[in-house]
Amino acid sequence: MDKENKRAQFDPSGVGNKNNNIFGLPFEVEESRLVFIPVPWDVTVTNTKGAAEGPQNVFSSSFQIDLYDPMVPGAWKAGMAMEQIDPGIISTNQQVRLQAEKVIRFLEDGGDVDENAHIQGLINSVNEACESLALTLEKSTLQYLENNQLPFLIGGDHSCTTGQIRALARESEFGILQIDAHADMRKDYQGFTHSHASVMHQALETKGVTQIVQVGIRELCNEEVQVISQNHKKVKTYFDHDLHERLFEGENWSDICTEIIEKLPDNIYVTFDVDGLEPSLCPGTGTPVPGGLSFNQAIYLLETAMKMGKRIIGADLVETGPTPLDGIVSCRIIYRMAGMMIQSNE
Numbered sequence: 293m294d295k296e297n298k299r300a301q302f303d304p305s306g307v308g309n310k311n312n313n314i315f316g317l318p319f320e321v322e323e324s325r326l327v328f329i330p331v332p333w334d335v336t337v338t339n340t341k342g343a344a345e346g347p348q349n350v351f352s353s354s355f356q357i358d359l360y361d362p363m364v365p366g367a368w369k370a371g372m373a374m375e376q377i378d379p380g381i382i383s384t385n386q387q388v389r390l391q392a393e394k395v396i397r398f399l400e401d402g403g404d405v406d407e408n409a410h411i412q413g414l415i416n417s418v419n420e421a422c423e424s425l426a427l428t429l430e431k432s433t434l435q436y437l438e439n440n441q442l443p444f445l446i447g448g449d450h451s452c453t454t455g456q457i458r459a460l461a462r463e464s465e466f467g468i469l470q471i472d473a474h475a476d477m478r479k480d481y482q483g484f485t486h487s488h489a490s491v492m493h494q495a496l497e498t499k500g501v502t503q504i505v506q507v508g509i510r511e512l513c514n515e516e517v518q519v520i521s522q523n524h525k526k527v528k529t530y531f532d533h534d535l536h537e538r539l540f541e542g543e544n545w546s547d548i549c550t551e552i553i554e555k556l557p558d559n560i561y562v563t564f565d566v567d568g569l570e571p572s573l574c575p576g577t578g579t580p581v582p583g584g585l586s587f588n589q590a591i592y593l594l595e596t597a598m599k600m601g602k603r604i605i606g607a608d609l610v611e612t613g614p615t616p617l618d619g620i621v622s623c624r625i626i627y628r629m630a631g632m633m634i635q636s637n638e
Contacts, residue, residue, distance in 0.1 A: 295323045299369055308355030314374040315354045315627060324371035326630050327441050329432060329456070331448035332377055333385045333425060335392050335418060336487045337578040343449045344385050346612030347377055350446055350626060353619030357627055363595055367631030374446070381425070388421040392484070399482055415483040422451060422486030429455025433606070437463055442633055446626065447610030449578065450476060450488040453563050454495070460606045461500030466559040468495055469552075469597065470506045471568035471590060473581040475529065477516040488578075488611075491563075496523060505555045507593065508532050508568040510583045528555045532583045545589060549596040560597065562607040562629065564590075566622055573621045576613020587621065591628055597636075604633040 293301075298318040308316030314328060321327050330347030337343060351374060359368050391414045398411050405411050433443045433456045445456050450472075460466060470476075470492060477496070481487035486494075495501050496519070503526060510532035512520075520527050530552060538548060566573070571580040573587055585593075597604070607629055612622040 295319065295371060304359040304368065308357070310355055314351055314372065315357050315359065315368070315623075317368060317372055319371040319373045321373045321375055324373040325442060326370065326372045326444055326634055327436050328372070328374035328626070329429065329443060329445045330375060330377045331425070331429065331445060331452040332382045333448040333452055334578065335385055335388045335422060335449070336451060336481070336484045336489075337449050338396055338482070338489075339579045340576075340613075341389065341578065342576055342614040343447060343578050343611050344382070345614040346448060346610070346618070346622070347446045349612060349614055349619035350623045351377075353616070354623040354627070356620075357623060361628060361631045363598070363628070364631035364635045367634045370634045372630055384421060384425075388418055392418050396482060405483060419485050422484070425452070426455035426458065426486065430459045433459035434462065442637060443606050444626070444630060444633065445608035445610075447608060447612070450491045450563075450565050450610045451486045452610060453491050453608050454486060456606055456608060457495050457498055457501065457561060460561060461498050464559060464605070465500050465502050465557070466561050466605055467503035467505065467556040468492075468501060468561045468563060469556060470504060470563050470565070471508055471585065471593070472506060472563075472565040473508060473510055473532070473567040473584060474565070474579065475506060475509050475512040475516040475520065477519045478513065479515070493519065496527065502526070502557055503555065504528070505552060506530060507552060508535070508585050511581045536583070545592060546596075549593045550600070552593065553597045553600050553602060556597070556602060558601070558603055559605050560602045562594065562597075562604055564607070564609045564625065564629070565611050566609065566618070566625075567611055569621070574611070574613060574618055576615035576618040577611045578613070579611075587625070590625070594629060594632055598632045602636060604636045607633055
């Protein structure tokens with residue numbers, strides 16, 4: 293059955309059919325305008341693992357969603373589908389995660405990497421595996437772009453973002469809107485060059501990324517403060533404390549969101565780390581931090597970008613944990629983001 297017939301016969305008010313693709317939609321990857329790329333990977337997570345289960349959690353939760361979106365009512369008709377989760381990535385993640393855990397324990401116990409050849413070898417092995425994943429994601433993203441499809445990555449930890457940003461940067465210049473509790477601006481962390489804590493530093497150094505606007509940041513180290521300060525023309529950080537101080541003192545969220553989005557160019561990439569939200573909305577995420585945005589504040593910020601004519605050329609949602617609530621919240625954010633992404637590219 294072709295796409296047109298599938299669309300005509302599909303009942304968007306019916307029960308979510310688990311024999312269909314994500315959100316119960318009847319479309320295949322090849323015929324969809326937007327493609328979700330699942331990445332079950334949490335190799336370098338240092339606090340609580342589980343983000344590797346995020347893609348499956350999102351997929352399983354998605355069948356309970358009602359498809360009416362007041363901002364973009366018929367976006368699903370353009371076609372959305374998720375790739376099958378690659379068991380090879382799951383297997384590699386499990387193996388490499390064990391290597392990373394040995395390094396993390398060694399460092400937390402006060403070990404000196406320079407004096408331990410075995411640990412040095414483990415770090416090199418982890419870095420090679422992470423770079424291999426980045427190259428795989430870069431290649432698959434480029435293929436979707438060539439097919440005029442919109443790529444949307446579902447993590448996995450935040451390090452998964454690198455390959456997709458690289459691919460998009462080969463096609464055009466763009467800015468990044470980052471919703472996150474952490475700046476992720478370390479050059480590397482614990483020796484891992486593809487750490488979830490260094491993904492935005494890699495983006496900063498990627499030719500084609502012209503601007504990074506961070507929202508909700510509330511935990512960072514001195515190195516990251518220096519990086520942000522030294523790159524103040526390219527990086528604008530809206531710290532969570534400052535945002536809430538402005539709200540408490542009478543500013544409205546609409547004006548703040550307009551100010552944030554004005555800092556971005558016409559083409560944007562949205563990277564949404566769920567720990568940018570209040571921890572009650574993402575209880576299973578790897579590194580939760582008190583504070584953060586509400587669900588409605590985050591959605592309103594994204595809607596402001598669409599209303600202001602920004603074109604979302606790519607997106608990701610990362611760090612979703614394994615609990616039911618993690619899946620419930622994340623799949624709804626993803627659906628709303630996907631609709632906006634499709635609409636902004638019309």
